[in-house]
Amino acid sequence: MTTHAAVVGAGLIGRAWAIVFARAGLPVCLFDVDAQALAKARGAIRRSLDDLVEFGLVEDPEGVMSRIRVEADLERALAGADYLQECGPEDVEAKCRIYAQIESVVSPTTILASSTSGIAASRFTGHLRYPERCLVAHPVNPPYLIPLVEVVPTPATTDAVVERTMQLMAAIDQIPILVRREVQGFILNRLQGALLNEALRLFRDGYVSAADLDKTVKHGLGLRWSFMGPLETIDLNAPAGVIDYGRRYGPLYRDIDLQRDAADPWAPETLARLDAERRDELPGEGLAERQAWRDRRLMALMAHQHATRND
Structure with a gap:
């Protein structure tokens, strides 16, 4: 060792x-x-x-x-x-x-x-x-x-x-x-990238504000994902498990995937508009303080998870 x-x-x-x-x-x-x-x-x-x-x-x-x-x-x-x-x-x-x-x-x-x-x-x-x-x-x-x-x-x-x-x-x-073999971005960043790319497309195309999109993850997906992953999530979200989930919702996700266009979701104009909304929510001079807040919230979450690790 x-x-x-x-x-x-x-x-x-x-x-x-x-x-x-x-x-x-x-x-x-x-x-x-x-x-x-x-x-x-x-x-x-x-x-x-x-x-x-x-x-x-x-x-x-x-x-x-x-x-x-x-x-x-x-x-x-x-x-x-x-x-x-x-x-x-x-x-x-x-x-x-x-x-x-x-x-x-x-x-x-x-x-x-x-x-x-x-x-x-x-x-x-x-x-x-x-x-x-x-x-x-x-x-x-x-x-x-x-x-x-x-x-x-x-x-x-x-x-x-x-x-x-x-x-x-x-x-x-x-x-x-x-990670069984090399792939650019590995696993975490490929998953994070998929969510970010879709989030930016939805924001770019006017479906949702930056604040409401963050709420969707913070008060929706993120609550489940803080203690179980997406594959366990779908396994538990249908009465008979993952095959049942695929039968029920697979067609929806396939259709959504086909709707995605090839335009760059990270275009400068999209980021500029996102930055404007974010700076309305959090002025630039407050970033460092908010980063420290993030870390302290993570510490509280980790302390909780340590206490419940065997659940």
Whole structure:
């Protein structure tokens, strides 16, 4: 089992991963080429821990902090690491360079996992000497609150590396899923993208306001989806299960799917109109405060889910 983790990239996701590892009792070293990002990292982590303590999601913040080290030298940061979480830019060429640098200083057996939100790891690891120990471990932001991790091997990744990664994620209280083969965007973002694309089309074409569309998810779909997924939902929403549901509602969903046009739902004019409605609801200067509100609501939800995990 992994005993020493390293995180490359001290931004929002990298700091969150450091909390996840250290909260689970693992020593973790956080590296970044940006000295300013490193200088701010420990303070930002401590503020997150203080919030987690308030909701009962961390019991020993001092112990967590004691297991997190920051380091500006890559070789020293990765020394002894048997698992590395890369949190660099969403750019293939940049990742190719980062991975070449990483491989030059780590053990051949160190697992190299990327936090990328949608880039197949084979696109930036094929040039390495040991690509078989590389894969994606895509978190949901922030991973210390939302535990899902998408584990996505490349065609070269060994079964042993996949198994070690799945076991590690479970051991640090994350919930890993295995994406059986590479696909752009993986699972979560493809599902989220399907909903966002349809939401933007409905907004663009004047069927609903931005506020009412958000209410539809917040007070409708989201209530069910907070504790069960869409496939279990349909299995429970017909008397005889999923085949019965398909017989009853499949024709409706097929017709809806055929009605979707090929026009880009992310067109600039659509986003500009959406932004205008959103800024009426929430002025730009209030975004940071609302983001903090979101995180605290997530903490309360996670505290509830922890208390009812065996239901």
